[in-house]
Amino acid sequence: MASVGEPIFLDAGEAALVVEFGRTVDPAAHNRVLSLDAAMAACELPGVVELVPTIRSLMIHYDPLVIDRTALVDAVRNIETAAADTRPVRRWTIPCCYDPTFGEDITQVADQLGMTPERVVALHSGATYRAYMYGFLPGFCYLGGLPKELTVSRRVTIRPPHPSGTIMIGAGMGLITTFAMPTGWWLIGRTPERMFSLAREQTFLAAVGDEIKFEPIDLEAFHALDRRAERGEVVATVTALP
């Protein structure tokens, strides 16, 4: 087991238990979230309604008329102790166009960090990320593994909505978006891939815990892939990890 100590049990009301492995963004804590998530899903404990893995905790929604808190905490302790370590089993390679048309903040980010825009692209597309959690809106995928050199503070003010598919950085993390929304993060590119699409058999692409890499593409390739993605095709590639 990872050595981040015993989990802390917190209540989010009488029908949700938060199993917290840390209070910071920490890959070791996230590993334990994933291990417990997988183990809880496998054992199908009666009364457990839904599991929500986040960066540092697992939220367990439960029916307190079926399983009470004490029994749930006991079960989780046992399951957690026995849970096998998990590691990513697949990697998504997601096309990303860093052209300033889409990465409209890339120059500003580069200026803040004292590097060239090309260096920002090289760092961002050279890193291997992990899907840490989904949040905010369907398919908004928060990524751990952003290179330290790309750490920028949030915008001072919220900017107007970015297009769907925008790739952003901020708060020490990466983000793939699915809906046009106002944001305090920085826009550095755009993917033609849809992380969430009701027009496709596979509604959501990556699972929490999957590895993510970005492959730079030019504007022409973006538009070609975007047309294919719009027809419901998956344009990212997925490989099984050894």
Added chain:
Amino acid sequence: MSAALKTVSAGPGVTLQDAGRHGYLRYGVTAAGPMDRLAMATANRAVGAAPGATAIEVSLGGIELVAEGATLPLAIVGGAFDVSIDGHKLPPAVRLALTPGARLRIRAGADGAWCYVAVGGRIDVPPVLGSNATHTRSSLGGIDGRALATGDVLPVVDIGPCEGGAAGLTAPWLARSDDPIRMILGPQDDYFSREQIERFCRERWTISHRSDRMAYFLEGPQIAPANGLNIVSDGIVMGAIQVLGDGRPMVLMADRQVTGGYPKIATVIGPDQGRLAQMRPGSSVRFATTAIEQAVAARRAERAILDAAIEAVPLVRHPSDDVLLESNLISGVTAGSGNVDAD
């Protein structure tokens, strides 16, 4: 002609809801579902439908409906809204048969912020990820992911029997008390000092006019977290009381986002969420801490209510005016007795 409910007019914020879109929180999908779960379940039960069947959630904006193609059995339950058919007043908790040509009108009334129109039959719109619950922020569910609008046609299938004329529904559990809204501390109550938590419970808060299905903002003093304004995002449940960076609390409701990065001082217990939801902007509200055992007991009481049959008392036309009356009705709807939420 196939049967349908047609929207003659709809104010803002009227949506289709069901028990919610469950199982996709891990992909960022909000469950949505009713603001007042007990009221929607009561309406559905009154027409023989499952507690979480698809129903119309009516906001303070109100709605006017007509039946097309068949007479439709309906139940209306929720806040004390003004309900009428072709100008004839009905009680706010009522079961009726809506005949084609008759116009059902529901308007904000004396009290309450939401009411539900349940159908004896099934509102047949295509489910999205297994649910008809509307979440307008992500454009999922209901009719094209949006609020109902004038001219919308809701097909109704599997129509159940219409049991006689209009009947008042006896649902004393929907006469909500003015007791403080009960909450369980956490998950981030340790971000607040003891004095701040005591103050939160002592204050009388005002529900802001900015409130909607996503969140009820609370106006009052600032309760800035003592231990920092930001946390690493974690899961959010309905009822979570999140305190923003400026020290202003908000209660996250049915359309909340699934994760958030502000500390949550406490969580409103499930059985009190509907009572809070029915408070209108401008209402004052107080909060009190409770224990999980109390919350679970209140849930159990709620379950027992929904397991029992709902009493319906036929209405008679009052000879002197257009009001349909029934002797037990007023006490049934407005009396404070039999409140299941009491400790």
